Each structure stands twice: as C-alpha cells, then as structure tokens.
Amino acid sequence: MPTTKHPGPKAKRLSTGTLTPEGVPSLLKRTVRGRFAKSSTLREARRFAAQRLAGECSDCDIIHHEGQLVLDELSTGRRPRMGLLIVEGDLIVKGRYEDSLDPGSVVVVTGTLRAGDVITKGFLEVHGDLIAERSILFIDNDACCEVFGDVRAPFVYTNYHAVKVHGGVKARLVTGDAKHIRSQQKYAFIEETTREVRERLSPKLLKVFADEMFEDEEGDEADPDEPWIDAIDPEKLAAFVRRGQSVLAEAPPSRRRK
The missing domain is CATH 3.80.10 (Leucine-rich repeat, LRR (right-handed beta-alpha superhelix))
Structure with a gap:
C-alpha cells in the first residue's frame, strides 16, 4: 500500500x-x-x-x-x-x-x-x-x-x-547542546555532555556516534568507562530517527513482587 x-x-x-x-x-x-x-x-x-x-x-x-x-x-x-x-x-x-x-x-x-x-x-x-x-x-x-x-x-x-x-x-x-525549550512548568534537562545521557541512549545509536562522541579533551580515544561526550551530531541523530529506531535504551524490566 x-x-x-x-x-x-x-x-x-x-x-x-x-x-x-x-x-x-x-x-x-x-x-x-x-x-x-x-x-x-x-x-x-x-x-x-x-x-x-x-x-x-x-x-x-x-x-x-x-x-x-x-x-x-x-x-x-x-x-x-x-x-x-x-x-x-x-x-x-x-x-x-x-x-x-x-x-x-x-x-x-x-x-x-x-x-x-x-x-x-x-x-x-x-x-x-x-x-x-x-x-x-x-x-x-x-x-x-x-x-x-x-x-x-x-x-x-x-x-x-x-x-x-x-x-x-x-x-x-x-x-541537547543548549537549553532552548522554555516551559511554564519545570522539567529535567540533562546536558548531552554528561555520562547520564550516554547511559540512557540506545546501544545502536551509540555505535553511530562512536567515532565523534567518545573522545577525551585532547582528541585521543577515550576510556569506554570514562568517556568524554563531545557532542551529538543532529543530522546523524535525525537519520537514525528516520529509520524508525528508538533513541533510548530499553527501560529495565520492573521487578515483580513475590
């Protein structure tokens, strides 16, 4: 169709x-x-x-x-x-x-x-x-x-x-790279350079950004356990979204009560 x-x-x-x-x-x-x-x-x-x-x-x-x-x-x-x-x-x-x-x-x-x-x-x-x-x-x-x-x-x-x-x-x-969303209500904004952002992103998306995001301040390859997230490439991000992919990692399953 x-x-x-x-x-x-x-x-x-x-x-x-x-x-x-x-x-x-x-x-x-x-x-x-x-x-x-x-x-x-x-x-x-x-x-x-x-x-x-x-x-x-x-x-x-x-x-x-x-x-x-x-x-x-x-x-x-x-x-x-x-x-x-x-x-x-x-x-x-x-x-x-x-x-x-x-x-x-x-x-x-x-x-x-x-x-x-x-x-x-x-x-x-x-x-x-x-x-x-x-x-x-x-x-x-x-x-x-x-x-x-x-x-x-x-x-x-x-x-x-x-x-x-x-x-x-x-x-x-x-x-994002800056806080440009103005809202009447407070919301949690996390700078893209923080480790928390990396932890929340999909592993498939992290592979797309691997060459650009995870470098230290001198441009050398970073320790994967202590990465320096330089910036998200918005065009690569948009291309990823156009393929219908989920940007976020799957949320961990909730524990069932015994």
Missing part, C-alpha cells in the same frame, strides 16, 4: 484554486496565534503567503484542511512541497512528521499533533499537545516552535531551536 505523505482531496489548495488568494489573509488571522521569538510563526506565515500570492515560491503550496487529518507520513519538503499547512483540528501521523527549513515551511495545527516521531526544522505552531511515540527533535536555529499544550515523548532533543511550551515537557530524557 503506498504511503500517504500529504493531505488528501478534502484539503483546500492554492494550486488547485480550491483555496482562494482572497481567503488566505483571513485564514491566517483566524488560525495563527503564535507571537514567540523574533521570527514568529505568524510573521513567517504572512511573509510566505505574500510571496506565494505574488507569484513567487510557485513550487510550494498553501494547504488548508478542516477537521481531523490522519496520514501515514508527512514531510513538507517532499514534492509536492508545502510552504504553509494549516490544519483546523487534530493532525495524526502514524509514522514520521517532518517539516523543513530549506525549503522553508510553516505548519499550524489548531488541535493536537500526534506522530510516531517528530523532526522539526521549520516553523511549527500547535494549539493542543505535541506528542510523539518515540522522539521529538527540534533542529536548527532559524525557525521556532510554539506549543500551547504539553510536549510529550520518551526522548526530546533540541539543537539551537527556540521552543516555547505553554504547558509542560514530559519525557524520559530531554537533552
């Missing part, structure tokens, strides 16, 4: 004329709420819409879907590309949700966004919760994400990507 990568025929598209140019400004005014960061989602959505309506960015579409949208997979950077996607309702992606920065994308979900994995480099705004079965990766520093509910996943990672969460961040491990 072919993988569904984009919204189906019920979605209105600028390219097909089912979404009219006159209706785009009012649609943005009604649905986009975010005001976070210098390059906010609303500002970027208006900028892209103006360019698209002026005849630029013709290879990137504006798409509007009303009601719950269920897809097998969603990638805004694949053809036909989505420059602006607005879902008025919940967005459920059975596999991976991935938006992009090049080409740029803006995604607004007025309900909850739920996926197997989330990789976001573009502008993302979620009015409900942002939930992933395995991992959520916030990558690159030129865009931002705003979530009005909770962020929930076993593994959450940020790489200089500004994230504002109005609810809480609930995960087994939240890490």
Whole structure:
C-alpha cells in the first residue's frame, strides 16, 4: 500500500484554486496565534503567503484542511512541497512528521499533533499537545516552535531551536547542546555532555556516534568507562530517527513482587 505523505482531496489548495488568494489573509488571522521569538510563526506565515500570492515560491503550496487529518507520513519538503499547512483540528501521523527549513515551511495545527516521531526544522505552531511515540527533535536555529499544550515523548532533543511550551515537557530524557525549550512548568534537562545521557541512549545509536562522541579533551580515544561526550551530531541523530529506531535504551524490566 503506498504511503500517504500529504493531505488528501478534502484539503483546500492554492494550486488547485480550491483555496482562494482572497481567503488566505483571513485564514491566517483566524488560525495563527503564535507571537514567540523574533521570527514568529505568524510573521513567517504572512511573509510566505505574500510571496506565494505574488507569484513567487510557485513550487510550494498553501494547504488548508478542516477537521481531523490522519496520514501515514508527512514531510513538507517532499514534492509536492508545502510552504504553509494549516490544519483546523487534530493532525495524526502514524509514522514520521517532518517539516523543513530549506525549503522553508510553516505548519499550524489548531488541535493536537500526534506522530510516531517528530523532526522539526521549520516553523511549527500547535494549539493542543505535541506528542510523539518515540522522539521529538527540534533542529536548527532559524525557525521556532510554539506549543500551547504539553510536549510529550520518551526522548526530546533540541539543537539551537527556540521552543516555547505553554504547558509542560514530559519525557524520559530531554537533552541537547543548549537549553532552548522554555516551559511554564519545570522539567529535567540533562546536558548531552554528561555520562547520564550516554547511559540512557540506545546501544545502536551509540555505535553511530562512536567515532565523534567518545573522545577525551585532547582528541585521543577515550576510556569506554570514562568517556568524554563531545557532542551529538543532529543530522546523524535525525537519520537514525528516520529509520524508525528508538533513541533510548530499553527501560529495565520492573521487578515483580513475590
């Protein structure tokens, strides 16, 4: 069965004329709420819409879907590309949700966004919760994400990507190269250079990072029992997640009471 990568025929598209140019400004005014960061989602959505309506960015579409949208997979950077996607309702992606920065994308979900994995480099705004079965990766520093509910996943990672969460961040491990997730509620953030992070990662992922992560400060090979974790390569991490792999080591089984 072919993988569904984009919204189906019920979605209105600028390219097909089912979404009219006159209706785009009012649609943005009604649905986009975010005001976070210098390059906010609303500002970027208006900028892209103006360019698209002026005849630029013709290879990137504006798409509007009303009601719950269920897809097998969603990638805004694949053809036909989505420059602006607005879902008025919940967005459920059975596999991976991935938006992009090049080409740029803006995604607004007025309900909850739920996926197997989330990789976001573009502008993302979620009015409900942002939930992933395995991992959520916030990558690159030129865009931002705003979530009005909770962020929930076993593994959450940020790489200089500004994230504002109005609810809480609930995960087994939240890490990255810097603390860029702002939340109304306190959460445990562990710097990726700590040994605790290494102990929580999947052995399969550690093999991917072995050549770069575990060196001492002089660049020599480190003692495996006392490693110096230099940095996580975000692109290698994203490639690992794209294969549907679990980033975290399996939790030890709980002891049964006698």
